[in-house]
Amino acid sequence: MGWRLPLRSLWRNRRRTLLSLAVIALGTAVSLFVLGFLENSRFQIQESTVQEYGNLQVASPKLWKNETDGYDYLVSPRDVARLASLLEMEPGFRGSTSELQFPGLLGTGRETQVIRAIGIEPENPVLDFAEHAVAGRGLQLSDTASAFVGRTLAERLSLSVGSVIMVTLTTVNGAYNASPFTVVGIYKYSNEQFEQQVVFVPLAFAQRLLNTDGVDRIVISLDRIEASNPVASRLAAALQTDGTHLAPRTWDDLSPFYRQLASYFNALFAFLSLAISILVFFIILQVQTLAFLERTREIGTIRALGTTQREVFGLFFSESAWLAVLGSSMGVALGALLVAAFNAVGIQWLPPGTIEKFTLGARIEVKTALVPFAVSLVATLLSALYPAAQASRLRVVEALRIE
């Protein structure tokens, strides 16, 4: 039947068609904008999560499953070396570093506070908080009993660069140990809780205090976020075959916050999409029903001329298909404009629980734009089914009698 009749029919009531297009386009645009905003937030959180955890961490399965007994989960230097040789073969591998975390009590002589100490390799290329220093400096290779503390903790305990603190801990054999540390620097970080609890110390010194040559995890950095999962599964397989009792975890597994946030964003967007689709669905249903009703006699005429019911359905459905494609495309364009405008304005925001203001933005890619486009398209097409079916089912004689 060609495209001529449906497309022209769409144009016969210009104002109504423009209204329909506006509804579809607006729905698509809002949905795209919100998706872009959520995607941008998710992306930023993803970046900082990877910065905090690395792409992957490898540790004993006991640690991941929380089935530790004392320090039985520590990784031996032999296993660390084995892992290093496996990582050499990964094309996207950028670097790795070992950590040894332990709980301790930090005392200043006046106050005591529970902390989580992390023994890190100073000046490592993977996870180094030196760049977050607001006072003093990060840990250096020559450091021994040096501590790099968070800003919140420093404020609470009135610590400054040069302060001496006492850290009390339990060794791997279960004995108590204690050592003075000198604060060499203070860092700030987006997470207040982290700032208050985490104290960085040199790995070698931590091992000596705990009386071990083991580490609790190896943090791995890759060149791309998307490589995390494939590398993790290859590593898991390789470690399994040579009987090394280590298991990799990807950054999103490691951060429950990211997981929750991502699924919350997904749910939010799904809900919004659904609400918009329902709105678009009913508005277009109403408008198209009216549009078809007005053409009852014309439908009678073309049926009388020999158009089949299926062809009538096709005519009316393709009319709505044009509406759907045009409206959704316009919506994507409008949404992209909104996003560009929003990014240009650059609104600042201080998220709760964080210290840094960050600039709100939205981010769209072809992949993300496809979702609102498809959702509007489908909603409009679905709304066309019923009126088109009604139009095709009209009885010819009755339809011709309508004035």
Added chain:
Amino acid sequence: MGFGSRFCHVRGAKFLDAQRLTKTYRVGSETVYALRDVNFVALQGDFVVINGPSGSGKTTFLNLMSVIDRPTSGEVFIESQPTSTQSEGQLAYLRKTKIGLVFQSFNLIPVLSAAENVEYPLLLQRRPKPERQERVAALLAEVGLSDLARRRPNELSGGQRQRVAIARALVSGPMIVLADEPTANLDSKTGEAVMDLMRRLNEEHCVTFIVVTHDPAVSRYAGRRVRIHDGRLEEGEGNGVAASAS
């Protein structure tokens, strides 16, 4: 000309045969007889004019002949084939290939130009474009509207619109054209021109015409005159031009 004339050798053949047609409507608890036990035969080349008072069943009769409606009882045979057993799709095929329709209020598709309206039945039959263009041009020339081919219906006068509708009815080379009050929305002079046109097409291309009308002036075009009264059909006298041709 390139249409219709191929049927001339069968002038007088029985194209349409209606037997014992009855059509009733239920209005509340009452049964209204729109047609009672009507028999009717249309021969190839006939020009039949159907008269009758308002509400006598003329439109009902025409609807049954054009197989857009089905009788309550009785049978319409088209080329000796019964139609009551045919599917909607088969009837649609009959309509688009063998039956032309002309309506009282023209019923052109407003968003299509005159030429596109005429082309529509050929599109339905998926005829190739060169053939469509050729036939549309021929038909528009036949009804004298070649110059107005690109106009939309609302840019044409009533008489011009009805001529477009007649061209549309004839474009696929039907055996029969059924017209329900084709002149009722036209002034008498334009109505006469339209009737002249139909009569000429009937004679030149031996397409059967069945024209329903109130208008006594139209009756003089009749080759054969039929009266419907109270749902019954009475054969009258025509001036015998086409009917006697057998």
